[in-house]
Amino acid sequence: MLDIKQIRNQTEQVKAALGRRGDYDLSSLLALDAQQREIEKTRSDLQASSNEVGKSVGQKMRGGADPKSDEIKALKDEGNRLKQEISELEPKERELKVQIESILLTLPNLPSDSTPEGKSEDDNVEVRRWGDELIDADKTCLPHYEIGEKLGIMNFERSVKVAQSRFVTLIGAGAALERALISFMLARHTDAGYTEVLPPILVNSDSMQGSGQLPKFAEDGFKCDRDDLWLTPTAEVPLTNLHREEVLTAEQLPINYCAYTPCFRREAGSYGRDTRGLIRLHQFNKVEMYKFVHPDSSFNELEKLTADAEDVLQQLKLPYRVLELCTGDLGFGATKTYDLEVWLPSAGKYREISSCSNCVDFQGRRANIRFKESGKKGTQYVHTLNGSGLAVGRTMAAILENYQQADGAIAVPEVLQKYMGVDVIK
């Protein structure tokens, strides 16, 4: 959520920054805000008078005044009159606040100054590449889902029977490889100083709003209606909300979490895309990294977070590139994002496998997560960052394709061998 004060006081800057992402009209928001403030001022003055009246009645009564005296009666009448006036303003003020809030909740975060200009993913800027492509795109290279089905380690058809399309069942070495990847990633991150968390994966609507999924993206989520619970689309949701409505101390920061969770997405609006394989499923596994940090360090922390995600790919010796997202492709809550794309030889292109974002105070304000610096008055919102480290299914896809051997077997990446207990899948 954006800061209404900033919108009010630095309107032109906010407009310009939002304008880089799309078309946003702030005039009605500002008008509502001005109205609300005026009503609030009037109401709180009336309230002060009313409190005065109440106090003086109390004083006189204790002083032995007759409750039926004209003096007391006059005060009560005055109190009633004020109450009447206040009660007329209150609903208006409340309504205005609701309207303002609902507009604020739909405004995306402001892009950072360094975020490149652009309309779509085509305008993202490549920052660097890493690794040699193990397999030439020219060479006959099977897509991961064909490899998987041939080896009997994944099954899509039966998953349709069990659930529906866009689900997978992993079997034998496939299931073991997925588990090995999760363990390996978590081990890597905990070594790097992240605390492992296994959070609830059903989350309530307040949590979904706190991290930015609601109200705007309700269509993307799976919901258990009877209970006001949603299946988490990403561990970012429970991790953000772990500290919702809290005031942390500056000494507690930074807080670094990593978490493995299944993730659930409807993938509405992507019916034709990536219909086969592990790339776009309704349910997938992900290891997420998450940071709560001091505002001074969040951009620096984004570089570290991205490096921690890259480290997983490097350990697995998977070629990848790093993109900085342009204004048109930036996620709703993010101010600056690096995407990691892994090389998929069957497609002859790089595919997103991680997204690392600095949300600055956007989620902190939404979820009311603050911190206090000793000696300083008041509180500040924490900055939050999230990054996949990594999407597990897509990592498996990359491994199957990049590590396939001439005989159709899959070499197990060295760092996974101790988790798998074998060095080849055939």
Next chain:
RNA sequence: GGAGAGGUGGCAGAGUGGUCGAAUGCGCUCGACUUGAAAUCGAGUGUACCGAAAGGUACCGUGGGUUCGAAUCCCACCCUCUCCGCCA
């Protein structure tokens, strides 16, 4: 799911209609005493919004109601705990 108890400041805990944003204790900060520390003593110590400031408003789980006035009374809801039932 059934029965009962309860939700008050960082924590513990008092407060059952008025001067209560809230006693007291602990914690924390500053000061005094001390060679230093402990102990002791003194002062201070919530958050948000409005305001240049003085100051004002709101907040005692949440939302409504009664009243001139609500932490306190009434209604609804939420949550937590204990016991029973069910259960990985």
